[in-house]
Amino acid sequence: MKATLGRFLRWYYRPWIRGTEHVPPSGAAILASNHLAVIDSFFLPALLKRPVVFLGKDAYFTGRGIRGRIVATFMRGVGTIPVDRSGGSGVEAALRTGLARLAAGELFGIYPEGTRSPDGRLYRGKTGIARLALESGAPVIPVAMVDSHIAQPIGKRVxxxxxxxxxxxxxxxxxxxxxxASDRFVLRTVTDEIMYAIMGLSGQEYVDAYAASEKSxxxxRSGEPTPTAPGGPGGRPAPGGPGSRVAEA
Incomplete structure (x- = not known):
């Protein structure tokens, strides 16, 4: 399924990828990505040689009708693991799943923002990514998805x-x-460093608020996004200047 889907995505959408040399040929690693659209979970696994799985909300696997079955089939095809994100138990289940994958020497993908960006900006990371990194000892590889929210804005099915x-x-x-790994200040520091690395790759504007809170x-209210002051995670200067926006080489 992954091979078939990968060929279709490369043929139809002509995606591009840079930096594959940073993915180790073997051994555990965490791929920490920004999250702009549902299709993020299709493109990255399809473009990498090594298998990588992301967690996905269980609603992707329980949809009804033809569309629901197609989404569920695609999610399973790229190795997405369903998880209940409705409460604390869901968070712990996700963490255990990630640690098991990493203990087996595999690649595990995670979206530190916890949900899709509502407006294309980069939001504050949740510290689960830091717990995963510190408890597993695996390196964290920052990943930036570019323009997937243009291909699939929120609400667009296809x-x-x-x-x-x-x-x-x-x-x-x-x-x-x-x-x-139990020090909350360390967890926040590690998470902010990861988000800063993602921002440097993506060129996104950073918002020091959680994406889920901004969606609510x-x-x-009016639907207008929260205005932000210039800056990056942890109060660091944002990578900027002319030409900082990521573009295809």
Whole structure:
């Protein structure tokens, strides 16, 4: 299924990818990606030689009708693992799933924002990514999906034929913090460093708020996104300047 889907995606959408040399040929690693559209979970696994799975909300696997069956088939085909994200038990189940994959020496993908960006900006990362990195000891490889939200805006069921890009950055090593996986300040520091690396690859504007909270705010008010001040995760200067936007080489 993955091979067939991969061939179709490459033929129809002509996606591009840079930085594959940063993905190790063997051994455990965490791929930490921004999340712009549902199809992010299709393109990255399809473009990498090594198998990689992402967690997906269980609703993707329980849809009704033809569309529901197609989405479920695609998700299973690229190796997405269903998880109940409705409560704390769901978070722990996701963490255990990731740790099991990494203990087996495999690649595990995660979206630190926890949900799709509501407006194409990069939102605050949740510290589950830091726990996963520190408890597993695996390196974190930052990934930027580019323009997938243009191909598939929120609410659009079938993505348009717009080129999607993937940029993979150099691995991040957090072994210096490995004994501090229960320290919330360390978890936030590690998470912010990961988000900063993703922002540097994607060129997105950073918002120091959780994406889920912003979705709720936009739904209850005018729909206008929260204005932000320049800056990056952890109060760092944002990578900027002319030409900082990611573009195809």
């Amino acid at each position: 993505p348009s034929r717009h080129r999607v890009g993937v940029v993979i950055g150099a691995p991040l090593d957090f072994s210096r913090y490995q004994a501090m 705010r936009m739904a209850s």
